[in-house]
Amino acid sequence: MQMDPRGVAPEDLSHAGSVVDKAIEYMMGQNIAPLSVASALLGGALGLLARSMDDRAIAQVLRSALHSVETGELREMRDGPPPSGMA
Template sequence: MQMDPRGMAPEDLSHAGSVIDKAIEYMVGQNIAPLSIASALLGGALGLLARTMDDGAIAQVLRSALHSVESGELREMRDEQG
């Protein structure tokens, strides 16, 4: 996995995000409930992390996600959508 020139994120992160966005769009079109979609994606992500990272690294990823919630970053995303 290569980092971008600023060393901030893997170069393929945007591509992976686009694939996930399309998968979400497809599942919404199949009338799958948003909570079911999110739960399945989170479960899959945690499974991938468990296969590729140690527990400390996984905990750091989860702490970062929690910080995004607590800081209002996710609320801002929700507010932008209307």
């Protein structure tokens, strides 16, 4: 897994994201409840992290995800950006 030239993300991250998006689309098409889809993906992701990272690194990934929730980044994905002049 190679980092991009700026050291920001693995070069195959976009491809992996596309594959996950297709899997989500497929499961939703099978009428699997969104919470079940998300729980299965999260469980799989945590299992993969556990096989490839130590606990400290996993905790940092989870802290980063929590930060995205706390700062409203995920809300923006759901609701769109706030109106101009509002934060």
